[in-house]
Amino acid sequence: MPTVLIVAVIVVFVAVVAAFLYVGPGRGTRRGSLRRRFGPEYDWVLARHDGNARAAEAELGERVKRHGSLEGRPLTPETRERFVSRWTGLQEQFVDSPRQAAAEAERLVGALAQERGFPAPEDRENQVDALSVHHPHQVNGYRTLHSSVADGAGTEDLRAALLEARGLFGELVATREHDPDRGAERVRGGSA
Numbered sequence: 001m002p003t004v005l006i007v008a009v010i011v012v013f014v015a016v017v018a019a020f021l022y023v024g025p026g027r028g029t030r031r032g033s034l035r036r037r038f039g040p041e042y043d044w045v046l047a048r049h050d051g052n053a054r055a056a057e058a059e060l061g062e063r064v065k066r067h068g069s070l071e072g073r074p075l076t077p078e079t080r081e082r083f084v085s086r087w088t089g090l091q092e093q094f095v096d097s098p099r100q101a102a103a104e105a106e107r108l109v110g111a112l113a114q115e116r117g118f119p120a121p122e123d124r125e126n127q128v129d130a131l132s133v134h135h136p137h138q139v140n141g142y143r144t145l146h147s148s149v150a151d152g153a154g155t156e157d158l159r160a161a162l163l164e165a166r167g168l169f170g171e172l173v174a175t176r177e178h179d180p181d182r183g184a185e186r187v188r189g190g191s192a
Contacts, residue, residue: 034061037136038132039136039137040137041137041139042056044140045059045060063129063132063133067133067134068133070118070130070133072116072118073115073116073117075115075116080173084173087108087169090105090108090162091162094158094159094162098158099152099158102148102149102161105162106145106149106165107121109168110124110127110142112172112173113130113131116172118130118131124146128142128143135171135172138168139168141161141165141166141167142165142168144161144164144165
């Protein structure tokens with residue numbers, strides 16, 4: 001009986017060591033870190049890679065390398081007011097012309113992102129990747145707005161997309177100050 005117990009302990013030990021070597025030191029920690037940092041964007045990228053966590057993490061890691069050091073430019077009060085005013089006008093326009101208002105909202109968010117220092121909207125994939133690094137909880141609204149406009153979605157889907165994109169708009173238009181303790185920006189002031 002003791003021989004069987006010793007063999008069982010050895011098998012369990014070998015399995016634990018093999019699992020550790022397969023996952024790699026810190027691999028689980030990196031996955032948790034990326035999941036926390038990217039939130040819903042992590043899940044979106046994971047789904048795009050058919051559940052392949054390594055491919056998703058490689059993509060997200062590459063995004064962080066390319067765009068993580070991007071320093072957002074602050075908006076002047078006048079520029080901020082101009083963007084907020086245009087957004088308000090688009091929301092009012094939506095009642096009479098939902099498709100046109102949604103398309104203009106997409107252009108406005110892209111222009112606002114560029115004004116804040118993100119890549120130009122003409123390089124859409126690069127712009128969305130950069131936004132996902134700095135605004136991972138809101139970027140899907142911009143993505144949804146784009147696909148709703150491009151796919152000719154109905155009024156209700158356009159309305160939902162516009163509401164979801166408003167989160168990113170609010171983040172980008174907010175007054176921000178650098179917070180050295182967090183290594184990030186801190187919101188000071190309202191949103192749209």
